[in-house]
Amino acid sequence: MSDHDVDVLVIGSGLAGLxxxxxxxxxxxxxxxxxxxxxxVGGASRLSGGIMIGSGSRLQRAQGIEDSVEHAVANYxxxxxxxxxxxxxRRLMEEAGATIDWLEAQGVAFKPTVFIGGxxxxxxxxxxxxxxxxxxxxxxARCRALGIxxxxxxxxxxxxxxxxxxxxxxxxxxxxRAKATVIATGGFGANKARLAExxxxxxxxxxxxxxxxxxxxxxxxxDGIDLGRSVGAQVVGHxxxxxxxxxxxxxxxxxxxxGYLVYLDGDGRRFINEDAHxxxxxxxxxxxxxxxxxxxxxxxxxxxxxxxxxxxxGGLGRPVNYNQELIDEMVRQGRVVKxxxxxxLASELGLDPTTVAATVHRYNDHVAAGFDADCVKNPxxxxxxxxxxxxxxELRPAIVGVSACGLRIDRDARVLGVDGNPVPGLLxxxxxxxxxxxxxxxxxxNSLTNSATFGRIAGRTAAEQNRSVAAAAETVR
Numbered sequence: 050m051s052d053h054d055v056d057v058l059v060i061g062s063g064l065a066g067l068x069x070x071x072x073x074x075x076x077x078x079x080x081x082x083x084x085x086x087x088x089x090v091g092g093a094s095r096l097s098g099g100i101m102i103g104s105g106s107r108l109q110r111a112q113g114i115e116d117s118v119e120h121a122v123a124n125y126x127x128x129x130x131x132x133x134x135x136x137x138x139r140r141l142m143e144e145a146g147a148t149i150d151w152l153e154a155q156g157v158a159f160k161p162t163v164f165i166g167g168x169x170x171x172x173x174x175x176x177x178x179x180x181x182x183x184x185x186x187x188x189x190a191r192c193r194a195l196g197i198x199x200x201x202x203x204x205x206x207x208x209x210x211x212x213x214x215x216x217x218x219x220x221x222x223x224x225x226r227a228k229a230t231v232i233a234t235g236g237f238g239a240n241k242a243r244l245a246e247x248x249x250x251x252x253x254x255x256x257x258x259x260x261x262x263x264x265x266x267x268x269x270x271x272d273g274i275d276l277g278r279s280v281g282a283q284v285v286g287h288x289x290x291x292x293x294x295x296x297x298x299x300x301x302x303x304x305x306x307x308g309y310l311v312y313l314d315g316d317g318r319r320f321i322n323e324d325a326h327x328x329x330x331x332x333x334x335x336x337x338x339x340x341x342x343x344x345x346x347x348x349x350x351x352x353x354x355x356x357x358x359x360x361x362x363g364g365l366g367r368p369v370n371y372n373q374e375l376i377d378e379m380v381r382q383g384r385v386v387k388x389x390x391x392x393x394l395a396s397e398l399g400l401d402p403t404t405v406a407a408t409v410h411r412y413n414d415h416v417a418a419g420f421d422a423d424c425v426k427n428p429x430x431x432x433x434x435x436x437x438x439x440x441x442x443e444l445r446p447a448i449v450g451v452s453a454c455g456l457r458i459d460r461d462a463r464v465l466g467v468d469g470n471p472v473p474g475l476l477x478x479x480x481x482x483x484x485x486x487x488x489x490x491x492x493x494x495n496s497l498t499n500s501a502t503f504g505r506i507a508g509r510t511a512a513e514q515n516r517s518v519a520a521a522a523e524t525v526r
Contacts, residue, residue: 053518055080057511058217058227060205060273063092064181065479065500065507066233067188071155072508073229074195078515081197082225084218086204086268091185092235093266093480094500098304099177099184100166101494101501103145107153108163108175116171118143124169129487134285136460137485141502148502149175156187166493167326174493181497204268208276208475215280215474228518229474229511232464233504236290236452236480237271238262247274247454248290253339254447257297261450269452273481277456280475281466286454286483291490292331293448294341298379301369302448305358308430309349310371311412312444315340317395317404319412322424324358328490334446341444342398343371344409348436350376356429376440386441398441409434451496455483462507476510478503 056078059066062085070081089095104121122142126135153159158178166174177184192199209217209224217226237243238260244251252258262269274284295302308324314337321333334341349355351373379385388394395405415421416431456464456477463471479500486495 052226053228054217054226055082056227056515057081057229057231057508058225059083059231059233060218060276061085061092061233061235061268061479061481062090062199063094063233063235063479063500064184064188064497065235065481065504066092066231067185067192068501068504069231069233069476069478069508069511070197071188071191071195072505073511074197074508076509076512078512082227083192083197083199084203084205084220084225085199085201086234086272088202090189090199090201091182093238093262093269094497095181095185096262096265097181097184097497098493099180099497101145101149101175101177101498102166102169102173102492103149103175103498104142104173105146106149106163106175108149108159108161109146109172112163112172114163114172116173118146121145121173125491128168128489128491130489133487134457134484137458137503138487140460140506141485141499144502144506145498148498148505151505152501155191157184158187167491168329169492184497205272205276208280210280213473215472218276229476229514231462231507231511232273232276232456232475232477232481233479233500233507234273234276234481235266235269236455237274238269238449238452239267240270243271243274244449247271247284248288248452250288250335251290251292251449251452254295254297254445257295257445257447259295259300259448261293261448263300273477274455277464277475277477280472281468282464282472282475283457283467284455284483285457286486289453289483289486289488291328291450291453291496292446293327293450294330294334294444295447296370296442296444297447298370298375298384303368303370306343307349307355307357307368307371308427309345309355309432311344311409311434313342313344313400313405313408315400317400318408319424322421322426324427324430326493328495331446332489339446342400343442343444344394344434344439345371346434346436346439349432349434350440355432380440387438388441389437389439391439394439394441398443451486451490452480453483453486455481457484458482458503461510462503463510474514476507478507
């Protein structure tokens, strides 16, 4: 008679948790239980855009894309200036493409076109048909098909430890004993106190600061960090995560703001290609004291059909924040500056009038030439800023996206203790881990890819630990 209730206990039902559960079941674990703190399955993953990255997938091959996993590894490490934990970061990129294939096998449908969603050289981005909600629905259906039980509204409050080994978890008076336990509770974007402690740069937006998933993902409060700390786990990746530029008009945002905008720093100068990936924009804003302004003119505001961003496949999308009705209202409220001249606009924004006028005039010369000689913006987004009145919008990196501080893991998803050794019986995957995602958010989908890939790895490792526990029990007999 076993003294364990289940083979594997997974804490959290986002993509990392569901991937861990399915992977463990496929690897031979007969009894797998997922405990979810909220009343619905999916966590913040359900609310995501559903974009992932990976090299060497079936979809890449079908599209005739020549790619190299080793190149993807090198790109990931170099973009993060090698300031990530190398072993798990390498494992992430080594297995990301295979994880895309694995997700397809679980019933996840991807759009057929692999595209460039970030700063990759060749197409490595994949978009789930139906976005994050469809991704979770497919994995949830797979769990049901495999007989994996998901217990909702069960917020785990402590881990069970015997003889230095994690042997399950408990909530209130209820406990569940497991041969392996996986923490997959997500990030802490919904917890302002935890942000102040572990990611203070997420709060530089002041009263504009808002969590990307809003009230729809209240479970993103850092429970996994508390659980890990209680058994001596390392917490790493301080002050790292993905922020998005925000107008502060309302809680809605443009993940990819219109590429035709002109961005100015606190000196009134352009500093980046305005259709750059949001991870690049976050990094660039941080390097410039988090002070950014967007400038556009009356024609851009009132003309329909201007290409918006590389994520707008039709080229005619309407931005959430940069539309006539909202901008006019924000002018009335004093949230947007409107002026008849660039010099007046700059003065009211608190910028140097001469510098701003010269910067925009130079940009207009680039537009006329059809080539952005300063920041190399995609020509299809080159639109002149020349029709008054002009509009200036202050931007802050105030949308709290993905937190990247959490439990330290090794390449097999084992949680590492303060002594540098794995905490026996404990694994972790996804946003609850640290130093897998680095200071620079790579591609579109760094977070979902991390969740799915290390969820899958954690499930396999959990199965290996089950075999070890079984072997040890047999030896005792």
